[in-house]
Every structure is written in structure tokens, then in C-alpha cells.
Amino acid sequence: MLPLALGLAAIGCGIGLGLIGYGAMQGMARQPEAIGKLQTAMLIALAFVELVFLLTVFVGAGAFRG
Amino acid sequence: MSQETAIKKTGSGALVGSVLLGAAFIAIGWFITANGVTTNTEHSIQEAVGIHIEFGKLLGTIGIFVAMFKVADVFFLTPLFEAIHGRTSELENTFSEAENLRAEMTQLKADYEKRITETENSAREQIQAQIKEAQDLKKELMADAQRKAEEYKTQAMSEIDTEKRKTLTDLRLHVTTLSLQATEKLLSENVDNDRNRKIIDDFLATVEVKN
Amino acid sequence: MDLLTRFNMLLASGTETVGGEAAEHGAEAAHHVVAPLPSFYGLMVLIAIVFLVMIGFLASAKGGLNKKFFTKTTTKLLEQLFVFIEGLAVGIIGAHGRKYIPMMMVFWLTIFIGNLVALLIHASPTSDLSFNLGMALIAVGYVQFEGMKANGVVGHFRHFAGPKLPLAMIPITLMIFIIEIISETMKNVSLSLRLYGNIYGGGEAVKAMNNLGAQYGVPWLNFGDFLFPIKLLTCVVQALIFCLLFAVYLSLVTHHEEDHEEGHDHSAHGETAPAH
Numbered sequence: 001m002l003p004l005a006l007g008l009a010a011i012g013c014g015i016g017l018g019l020i021g022y023g024a025m026q027g028m029a030r031q032p033e034a035i036g037k038l039q040t041a042m043l044i045a046l047a048f049v050e051l052v053f054l055l056t057v058f059v060g061a062g063a064f065r066g
Numbered sequence: 067m068s069q070e071t072a073i074k075k076t077g078s079g080a081l082v083g084s085v086l087l088g089a090a091f092i093a094i095g096w097f098i099t100a101n102g103v104t105t106n107t108e109h110s111i112q113e114a115v116g117i118h119i120e121f122g123k124l125l126g127t128i129g130i131f132v133a134m135f136k137v138a139d140v141f142f143l144t145p146l147f148e149a150i151h152g153r154t155s156e157l158e159n160t161f162s163e164a165e166n167l168r169a170e171m172t173q174l175k176a177d178y179e180k181r182i183t184e185t186e187n188s189a190r191e192q193i194q195a196q197i198k199e200a201q202d203l204k205k206e207l208m209a210d211a212q213r214k215a216e217e218y219k220t221q222a223m224s225e226i227d228t229e230k231r232k233t234l235t236d237l238r239l240h241v242t243t244l245s246l247q248a249t250e251k252l253l254s255e256n257v258d259n260d261r262n263r264k265i266i267d268d269f270l271a272t273v274e275v276k277n
Numbered sequence: 278m279d280l281l282t283r284f285n286m287l288l289a290s291g292t293e294t295v296g297g298e299a300a301e302h303g304a305e306a307a308h309h310v311v312a313p314l315p316s317f318y319g320l321m322v323l324i325a326i327v328f329l330v331m332i333g334f335l336a337s338a339k340g341g342l343n344k345k346f347f348t349k350t351t352t353k354l355l356e357q358l359f360v361f362i363e364g365l366a367v368g369i370i371g372a373h374g375r376k377y378i379p380m381m382m383v384f385w386l387t388i389f390i391g392n393l394v395a396l397l398i399h400a401s402p403t404s405d406l407s408f409n410l411g412m413a414l415i416a417v418g419y420v421q422f423e424g425m426k427a428n429g430v431v432g433h434f435r436h437f438a439g440p441k442l443p444l445a446m447i448p449i450t451l452m453i454f455i456i457e458i459i460s461e462t463m464k465n466v467s468l469s470l471r472l473y474g475n476i477y478g479g480g481e482a483v484k485a486m487n488n489l490g491a492q493y494g495v496p497w498l499n500f501g502d503f504l505f506p507i508k509l510l511t512c513v514v515q516a517l518i519f520c521l522l523f524a525v526y527l528s529l530v531t532h533h534e535e536d537h538e539e540g541h542d543h544s545a546h547g548e549t550a551p552a553h
Binding site: 092095096099100117118119120121122123124125126127128130131132134135138139141142143145146147149150153156 | 316317320321324328331332335336338339342343345346347355356359378379380382383386387402405406407408410411412414415470
């Protein structure tokens with residue numbers, strides 16, 4: 001069950017990252033002068049989404065492995 | 067706001083203190099690892115959460131960073147900031163100097179332009195005066211010449227007049243003489259010379275001379 | 278490769294003796310750590326490597342410092358880094374963020390060089406969770422310290438309790454307080470786990486790809502090497518994100534003093550903006 005669960009987690013994380021990238025790209029295309037601010041905000045959001053996945057992999061999987 | 071806030075000199079006391087503090091942290095970390103003080107806790111954390119943490123290494127890391135911040139500060143970062151700040155201020159100085167020079171140059175340029183205009187004006191005035199003078203002279207000369215020409219003309223006219231009158235008188239005299247001789251020949255005597263002469267003279271006076 | 282394996286085993290000699298042999302067979306025994314995690318001494322050696330590289334780099338750059346303009350390559354690179362970090366600090370924290378630049382630069386250089394080391398030898402301080410947690414503790418601890426300095430100890434903890442509520446709402450304030458404390462703790466976990474997961478996971482991905490290549494009959498080709506570009510990208514991005522989050526946490530804690538100073542400015546903006 002664990003690999004399946006990890007795969008599901010990866011799907012969720014991928015969707016989240018993709019949404020952030022989508023939104024950021026759209027914003028950058030509309031307002032090229034705001035690229036700096038958007039990039040910072042995008043990276044922060046990416047980091048937070050990634051954290052969820054990392055927690056899933058390392059903490060969740062580790063906790064349920066034994 | 068300025069970069070002055072970024073440059074905060076780290077004293078040697080703070081440096082030594084932080085290095086000692088870091089060394090103390092590392093020593094505690096080493097002690098913990100070597101004696102296995104926290105091994106049980108680490109194991110229980112790994113059982114519960116699945117991540118592997120060693121507190122000895124943690125303390126060692128913290129110690130190294132505590133020392134490293136000050137060392138890097140003193141070793142490189144402060145010189146870097148000072149260099150960048152110095153460069154910025156020098157650039158500003160150069161810029162203001164250039165600005166001053168430019169203002170000076172503009173002043174000089176304005177001065178020169180003013181002087182050039184003055185010179186041009188005076189030159190123009192001089193030229194105008196010269197031209198005027200020449201024109202006056204020309205007018206004077208022309209008037210002089212004209213006057214002389216008139217003089218010559220009147221003189222010539224009067225001479226011509228005199229000559230004409232003289233010639234006329236001569237002619238009249240001659241004609242009178244001729245007439246008298248002719249008349250003498252015609253009348254062959256007896257004629258009172260003076261009376262006849264007078265008659266002829268009168269006659270001649272009535273005859274208009276067509277010259 | 279043999280040398281690297283030996284080196285890794287040497288680093289791992291200590292409390293945790295899980296060598297390269299066990300690493301390859303240990304895929305089914307997932308309970309164990311797969312890569313040889315360095316012992317205390319091994320970690321110290323790795324950190325020493327990282328900091329020696331860093332000091333060497335800085336020393337090389339220090340030779341090019343002058344008051345005119347920098348011609349040395351290392352100096353120019355570090356100046357670019359300084360400009361970048363300055364933009365980050367001033368952009369996120371504000372004008373008073375300049376005093377955090379040295380700390381952010383040290384973090385950036387350490388993480389970046391550590392990640393580069395992880396590319397070359399298959400062990401690095403940043404792929405060790407203890408090291409990362411240590412860094413995160415320093416970062417978040419410094420943030421708390423700055424918060425206390427900016428708002429006072431009481432003010433800093435009152436900030437945790439959320440907005441001022443009437444006396445009857447004390448349970449809610451208590452709950453907010455607890456949640457804030459948990460989130461502050463999670464900052465440590467987030468910072469450290471992200472770095473650890475990316476670097477350690479990158480190495481694991483390379484190993485898995487190599488196994489795949491060996492399984493399907495191209496033993497001379499390391500499939501994992503194709504991951505090199507993305508690992509290189511990770512090196513930079515992780516260093517950036519650590520500094521970025523550090524700056525964001527700092528700005529969250531210290532932005533109040535600016536609110537008081539420029540409060541009139543902001544209100545003026547707020548009044549003029551919706552006019553059209």
C-alpha cells in the first residue's frame with residue numbers, strides 16, 4: 001500500500017506545483033514588470049507545497065513503515 | 067537607509083568570544099556523541115517519526131555556525147562591504163566632481179560667448195564707422211569734383227561768351243568798315259562820314275545777329 | 278568510484294556503520310538508512326571541507342578587493358551574490374534588512390557549496406538532517422531573537438497570541454497561541470526537511486536510476502548521471518529558498534516597527550488608491 005500512497009501524494013504535490021507555476025506564468029505574461037515580485041512569491045509557495053510532500057515522504061512514510 | 071548600517075565592525079573581542087562559544091558547542095556535541103548520552107532519545111524519535119537526528123551533530127553544527135558567522139564577517143564580508151561602499155562613495159564623488167566641472171565649463175562657455183558677442187558688436191560698429199567715413203569722403207570728393215566741373219564749365223562758357231562777343235564786335239566793325247567802303251565806293255564821296263556811320267550803326271543795331 | 282565509496286565508508290565509521298554493501302542490499306530493509314550517514318567526526322570532516330572551500334573562495338576574492346572596480350572573477354561573482362542578496366533582503370524585509378545580509382550570505386554560500394560537494398563526493402553536510410536542523414535552529418532562533426529585540430519580549434509573545442480579543446475569548450487566544458508556537462516549530466522542520474529531502478533525495482534518485490540501468494542491461498552507462506543538470510539546479514534553488522524563507526520570517530517578525538514609522542504613508546496610499 002505504501003508505494004501507492006506515495007504515488008498519490010506525488011500526484012497531489014505535482015498538481016499543486018503545477019497550479020502555482022500556471023498562476024505565476026500567467027501573471028508574469030500579463031505584467032512583465034512584476035516578474036521580480038511574482039518570482040519571489042512563487043518560490044515561497046513552491047517551497048510550502050514541496051514541504052507537504054517532503055513531510056509525507058519522510059515523516060509519514062517513516063512513521064508507517066515499521 | 068544608507069549602507070552605513072550594513073557595515074558594523076566586529077571587534078576582536080566578539081570574534082574571540084564567538085569562536086570560543088562555538089568551540090564550546092562543538093565540545094559539548096562531541097561529548098554527547100562520544101558518551102551516547104542521547105542515543106535512546108534519538109532511537110525513540112526514529113521509531114516514532116522516522117527521521118534520524120543526532121543531537122551531538124546538531125550541537126556541533128550550531129557551534130560551527132556561531133563561530134563561522136563572525137569569522138566570515140571579519141575575514142571577508144566586512145572588507146567586501148567596505149570596498150563596495152567605498153566604491154559607491156567614490157563614484158558619487160567622481161560624479162559630483164564631474165558635475166561641478168561641467169557647471170564651471172558652462173560658466174566659462176557663457177563667458178566666452180558673451181565676449182564673442184561683444185567683440186562681434188564692436189567690430190561691426192567699427193566697420194560701420196569706416197564705411198560711413200568712406201561714404202562721406204566719397205560724397206565730399208564727388209561734390210568737389212562736381213563743383214570743379216561746374217567751375218570749369220562756367221569759365222569755359224564765359225570765355226566762349228567773351229570770344230563770341232569779341233568776334234561779334236570784330237565782325238560788326240568789319241561789316242561796318244566793309245559797308246562803309248562799299249558805300250563810299252557807291253556814293254563815291256560827300257557823305258558825311260560821321261552821320262553815315264551813325265546811320266549804319268543804327269541799322270546794324272536793328273539787324274538781329276543770328277548766331 | 279571505488280575511492281569515493283571508501284571515502285564515504287571512512288566518513289561513516291563511527292556510531293552508524295552502514296557501509297556501501299548494506300546500502301545496495303538494504304532496499305528491502307527500508308527501515309535502515311540507505312546511504313551511509315556520516316558520524317560526528319565524518320560530519321565535522323565534511324563541514325571542514327565545505328568551509329575550507331568557502332574560505333579559499335573568499336580568500337581568492339579578497340585579493341581582488343579595491344576601491345576602483347573589481348577585475349578578479351571570484352570577486353565579481355561574490356559581488357553579484359552580494360547584489361542579489363541585497364535585493365532579496367531589501368525587497369522582502371525593507372530598508373532595515375541590510376544588517377542581515379552577512380548572515381544570509383554565509384547561509385547561501387554554505388548551502389550552495391555543501392550541495393556542490395554533494396554532487397562530487399556522494400556525501401555532504403547538507404544531506405545530513407542533523408546539520409540542516411542545526412542551521413534551521415540557528416535561523417529561526419535568530420529570527421526569534423530579532424523579534425524580541427524589535428518588539429520586546431512581551432510584545433513578541435503577544436504577537437503569537439493574535440489580535441486582541443475580549444476577555445471571554447481567552448480560550449481562542451490560547452488556541453491561537455498554541456498554533457503559532459507549533460507553526461514556529463514547524464519553521465525549523467520545514468527549513469531542515471526541505472534541504473535534507475532535496476539533497477538526500479537527489480542522491481537516492483541517482484542511485485535508483487543507476488539500479489534501473491544496471492537491471493536493463495546497460496551496465497557501462499550510469500543513468501543517474503542524466504539527473505546532473507536538475508541536481509545542479511537544485512543546488513542553487515535550495516540555497517535561494519533557504520535565504521528567501523529566512524528573510525520572509527525576519528520580515529514577519531520585524532515589520533511592526535516599520536508600520537509605526539510609516540503608518541501615515543500607508544494610510545495616505547490607502548486613501549488615494551481607490552479614488553478612481
